[in-house]
Amino acid sequence: MNYKIYLFDFDYTLANSEKGIVDCFQRVLRKNHYPETPVDTIKRTIGLPMEDALSALTGESASAVIRTLQQQFSAEADELMTKNTRFFPETIPTLTALKEQGCQVGIISTKRRTRIREKLLADNVENLIDIIIGREDVEIPKPSPEGLLLALQRLQGKKCDILYTGDSLIDAHAAQNAALDFAAVTTGTTTAADFSVLPHKKIMRNLSELL
Numbered sequence: 001m002n003y004k005i006y007l008f009d010f011d012y013t014l015a016n017s018e019k020g021i022v023d024c025f026q027r028v029l030r031k032n033h034y035p036e037t038p039v040d041t042i043k044r045t046i047g048l049p050m051e052d053a054l055s056a057l058t059g060e061s062a063s064a065v066i067r068t069l070q071q072q073f074s075a076e077a078d079e080l081m082t083k084n085t086r087f088f089p090e091t092i093p094t095l096t097a098l099k100e101q102g103c104q105v106g107i108i109s110t111k112r113r114t115r116i117r118e119k120l121l122a123d124n125v126e127n128l129i130d131i132i133i134g135r136e137d138v139e140i141p142k143p144s145p146e147g148l149l150l151a152l153q154r155l156q157g158k159k160c161d162i163l164y165t166g167d168s169l170i171d172a173h174a175a176q177n178a179a180l181d182f183a184a185v186t187t188g189t190t191t192a193a194d195f196s197v198l199p200h201k202k203i204m205r206n207l208s209e210l211l
Contacts (some may be wrong), residue, residue, distance in 0.1 A: 001163060001183070001201065001202065001210055003103065003161055003162060003163040003181070004102075004103055004104065004157065004161040004162075005103065005104045005105075005106070005151075005152075005155055005157045005161050005162045005163070006098050006103055006104070006105050006106075006162075006163055006165065006210070007105075007106045007107070007108050007148065007151055007162060007163070007164045007165070007180075008105070008106070008107055008108070008164070008165050008166070009047070009107070009108065009109055009164075009165065009166035009167060009168070009171045010107050010109035010111050010116055011046050011047055011109065011111055011167075011188075012046060012047060012167040012168070012187055012188030012189070013165060013166050013167045013171070013185055013187065013188070013207075014087060014088065014091045014095075014107070014207075015085050015086060015087045015088065015091065015119065016085070016086050016087075016088060016187070017046075017081065017084065017085035017086075018043055018046060019084040020077065020080045020081040020082075020083070020084030020085055021042070021043075021046055021081070022039055022042050022043065023076070023080050023084065024073050024076040024077050024080055024081065025037070025042050025045075025053075025057060025073070026042070027072075027076045027080075028054075028069055028072045028073050028076060029057065029058070031072065032058075032069070032072075034057070034058050037057055041057070042057065043189055044189055045057060046188070046189070047110060047166075047167065047168040047170055047171070047188065048110065048170070049110045049135065049141040049142075050070055050073065050110070050135065051066050051070065054066055054069045054070065054073070077115065081115060081118075082115070082118050082119050082122055085119050087123065087125075088187060088206065088207065089206075090206045090207040090208040091207055092123075092125060092128070093208070094207040094208055094210055094211060095125070095128040095129075096128060097211050098210075098211075099127075099128055104130045104131075104155050104157070105128060105129055105130055106129065106130055106131040106132065106133070106151050106155065107129060107131070107132045107133070107134075108133045108142070108147040108148055108151055108164065108174075109132075109133070109134055109135070109147075110134075110135050110141045110142055110170075111134055111135065112134045112135050112136055113132045113133065113134025113135075113136055113137060114134070114136070115134070116132050116134060117132060130155065131151055131154055131155060133147040133148075133150055133151050137150065138150065142170050142171065142173075142174040143170050143171075143173035143174045143177055144174065144177065145174055145177040145178030145179075145180075147174070148162075148164060148174060148175065148178040148180055149178055152178075152180075159178075159179055159180055162180050162181065163180070163181045163182070163183055163201065163210075164178075164180050164181070164182050164183070165182070165183040165184075165185055165204075165207070165210065166182070166184065166185070167184070167185050167186070167187055167188030167189075167190060168188055168189075168190050169190055169194060169195075169198065171184075172184060172195060172198045172199070172200065173198070175199075176198065176199055181201050182198075182199060182200050182201060183200060183201050183202045183203075183204060183210065184200050184202070184203045184204065185203075185204045185205070185206060185207060186203065186204070186205055187205075187206055187207075
């Protein structure tokens with residue numbers, strides 16, 4: 001694939017943070033006396049905006065309640081998230097190769113930018129990323145194209161020069177809404193068959209297939 005700008009989702013695309021996410025959700029759910037939730041059910045919310053994930057897992061819809069639960073999740077994440085997040089084996093070699101080819105690289109995620117940067121700093125790989133657009137940087141999260149278009153503007157690129165890679169249908173729809181090329185990776189909970197019905201340039205088992 002020959003693009004000048006490669007944009008990526010974070011969770012389940014560049015990194016596996018499911019242990020940290022599941023543990024945080026379980027703590028919040030227990031603290032507030034919600035019924036026990038199967039781990040697989042929690043995993044399927046990874047990649048959703050936090051407010052949507054909490055609503056799905058608790059059945060709550062009142063904004064004040066969701067805000068409180070978000071604050072509790074964030075407090076748990078301060079302790080649990082970064083130390084329980086691991087880059088996939090192919091991530092750093094792939095990003096390094098793209099940078100060596102002169103490409104720009106960015107992250108567009110529903111995760112908070114500050115949390116993503118924390119992981120990059122912890123692993124001393126912040127030099128591989130030119131831009132991070134997180135949940136705090138947009139009014140409407142994916143599948144809105146807002147984050148992708150903001151990255152396009154800041155990197156001063158053309159749409160034809162950009163490939164967005166993600167692990168979920170939300171990512172696929174975000175790329176479609178932004179009129180950007182999309183590559184799917186099946187390192188999350190979405191299958192190749194699920195991706196096949198949506199516009200895509202490639203469906204990959206892991207990121208090394210970008211090279």
